[in-house]
Amino acid sequence: MSPPALDRGAEQLLRDLAPQVLGAVIRRYRDFAASEDAVQEALLAAAQQWPRDGVPDNPRGWLIQVASRRMVDHVRSETARRQREHLAALHLGQVVAAASVESRRGEDETLTLLFMCCHPALTTSSAVALTLRAVGGLTTAQIANAFLVPEATMAQRISRAKQTILASGVPFEPPAARARAERLGTVLHVLYLIFNEGYTASTGASLQRLDLAAEAIRLTRGVRQLVPDDSEVAGLLALMILTHARRDARTGPAGELIPLPQQDRLRWDGAAIEEGVALLTATLSRGRVGPYQLQAAVAAVHDEAPSHDDTDWAQIAALYGLLERMSDNPMVTLNRAIAVAMVQGPAAGLALVDTIAADGRLANSHRLDAVRGHLLELAGDRDAAVAAYLAAANRTTNRAERHYLLTQAAALRER
Amino acid sequence: MKYMLMMNVPGKGPYQIGGWPKADIEAHMAFMMALNKKLAEAGELVGGEGLAGPDQAKLVRAGKDGAPLTDGVFPESKEFLAGYWIVDVENPARAHAIAAEASAAPGPGGAPLNMPIEVREVMSGFPPELP
Numbered sequence: 001m002s003p004p005a006l007d008r009g010a011e012q013l014l015r016d017l018a019p020q021v022l023g024a025v026i027r028r029y030r031d032f033a034a035s036e037d038a039v040q041e042a043l044l045a046a047a048q049q050w051p052r053d054g055v056p057d058n059p060r061g062w063l064i065q066v067a068s069r070r071m072v073d074h075v076r077s078e079t080a081r082r083q084r085e086h087l088a089a090l091h092l093g094q095v096v097a098a099a100s101v102e103s104r105r106g107e108d109e110t111l112t113l114l115f116m117c118c119h120p121a122l123t124t125s126s127a128v129a130l131t132l133r134a135v136g137g138l139t140t141a142q143i144a145n146a147f148l149v150p151e152a153t154m155a156q157r158i159s160r161a162k163q164t165i166l167a168s169g170v171p172f173e174p175p176a177a178r179a180r181a182e183r184l185g186t187v188l189h190v191l192y193l194i195f196n197e198g199y200t201a202s203t204g205a206s207l208q209r210l211d212l213a214a215e216a217i218r219l220t221r222g223v224r225q226l227v228p229d230d231s232e233v234a235g236l237l238a239l240m241i242l243t244h245a246r247r248d249a250r251t252g253p254a255g256e257l258i259p260l261p262q263q264d265r266l267r268w269d270g271a272a273i274e275e276g277v278a279l280l281t282a283t284l285s286r287g288r289v290g291p292y293q294l295q296a297a298v299a300a301v302h303d304e305a306p307s308h309d310d311t312d313w314a315q316i317a318a319l320y321g322l323l324e325r326m327s328d329n330p331m332v333t334l335n336r337a338i339a340v341a342m343v344q345g346p347a348a349g350l351a352l353v354d355t356i357a358a359d360g361r362l363a364n365s366h367r368l369d370a371v372r373g374h375l376l377e378l379a380g381d382r383d384a385a386v387a388a389y390l391a392a393a394n395r396t397t398n399r400a401e402r403h404y405l406l407t408q409a410a411a412l413r414e415r
Numbered sequence: 416m417k418y419m420l421m422m423n424v425p426g427k428g429p430y431q432i433g434g435w436p437k438a439d440i441e442a443h444m445a446f447m448m449a450l451n452k453k454l455a456e457a458g459e460l461v462g463g464e465g466l467a468g469p470d471q472a473k474l475v476r477a478g479k480d481g482a483p484l485t486d487g488v489f490p491e492s493k494e495f496l497a498g499y500w501i502v503d504v505e506n507p508a509r510a511h512a513i514a515a516e517a518s519a520a521p522g523p524g525g526a527p528l529n530m531p532i533e534v535r536e537v538m539s540g541f542p543p544e545l546p
Contacts, residue, residue: 157458
């Protein structure tokens with residue numbers, strides 16, 4: 001006979017509490033890997049005992065207590081002799097003190113854990129994996145599957161990341177006020193990468209795969225609750241929601257890429273667009289505007305346009321202009337070239353593309369040729385457009401994009 | 416980003432490992448196994464295999480009825496794929512560094528082979544949607 005299962009509410013509660021509990025345990029014991037094992041055991045104990053005994057009054061305290069007990073066992077155990085000598089000297093004294101003084105709220109623990117997972121000493125791929133594991137509560141198998149690498153490889157990557165953090169000697173504390181903005185920027189970048197990975201990694205067989213984009217939105221919602229006053233956190237969340245709203249329209253029946261101009265706008269998620277626009281509007285009215293808010297604003301203009309031609313391209317060109325002033329990124333200028341072409345005609349857009357080409361930083365980028373192809377097609381220069389599309393197809397490292405560029409070139413040739 | 420590292424060796428020449436002294440073969444194999452272990456521990460190894468010799472290889476085409484038509488390959492005529500790795504790394508420079516390490520695998524007398532490793536990026540799924 002199997003024990004009664006957790007109901008959905010309790011399951012969600014466990015998922016929400018897991019990073020807070022992990023944060024609390026790591027703060028006390030520093031050892032990331034052992035703390036994670038201890039928290040896993042505590043979660044397992046909760047899954048077994050709560051359906052029978054009911055959810056305790058202070059579920060977070062209950063979990064921390066059980067996990068701490070496991071940690072103490074771990075520290076004492078014979079198999080952890082070396083850790084014992086090390087940890088006992090350093091931290092055992094703190095256990096008693098820390099257990100009696102519950103100084104911080106759970107949210108602070110989650111945020112500190114997030115800062116730690118997005119530690120500057122880590123490579124971005126390690127930070128991404130560790131964040132999904134420790135804060136997102138995903139299994140190593142789920143993460144490995146999402147990134148299409150073997151589970152053992154992902155396990156090594158995560159374990160390496162924990163070692164790097166332990167070796168860095170960084171205390172489990174929120175970053176100092178001075179470093180905080182920069183560290184929050186790294187956290188947002190990691191979340192942005194997770195979101196993008198949700199798009200790049202998705203192929204035909206994506207049905208059984210974890211939805212990383214949705215996971216990134218869930219995590220960013222969490223960060224927004226922790227840092228409600230940061231306008232770039234809100235901006236990133238709005239950008240994700242507004243981009244995700246178009247997701248269903250982005251793929252055709254054969255799994256092919258459907259670019260924005262050809263998407264069926266009836267398949268966009270109206271409720272998500274409403275949420276994203278409301279969030280963005282509330283944020284923009286508050287003051288300091290950053291790059292994520294500007295990108296979200298571009299996404300919002302697209303999402304609210306009745307069609308590709310009836311899009312407020314002048315506003316999009318202006319938004320990209322603002323973005324260019326904040327970040328010296330030729331990719332932004334390239335996006336502005338598309339908007340400029342829609343407002344002033346393809347020749348103006350092509351002139352801008354030429355200045356980017358002369359700059360040289362995008363010399364090997366397929367995007368330059370892809371945009372050039374698009375603008376040449378608009379200008380009616382068929383042969384040059386075909387050549388540009390093919391050049392882009394040869395350079396892209398992206399299957400879906402290559403397929404799109406090749407068929408675009410073929411269609412033009414046959415016209 | 417994922418890369419495929421392909422070890423292409425000529426059909427004839429110093430890469431004909433079968434003719435090496437035993438100690439050199441063992442040193443070469445130990446080097447390759449250590450490299451694989453290192454890549455796995457770094458969380459970078461997606462997969463990789465050494466391939467059986469080209470004299471075992473067949474070229475296969477579909478016949479009119481779809482049945483396989485096989486042809487022998489002529490190993491002395493051209494280079495062949497001896498093995499490959501697929502690695503998931505942070506940037507192209509890291510893929511090149513791994514390839515250079517593999518390239519310097521010890522050959523006869525323990526001297527580095529410096530064999531050519533072809534590095535190709537594995538295509539990803541969808542591009543991120545730019546706003």
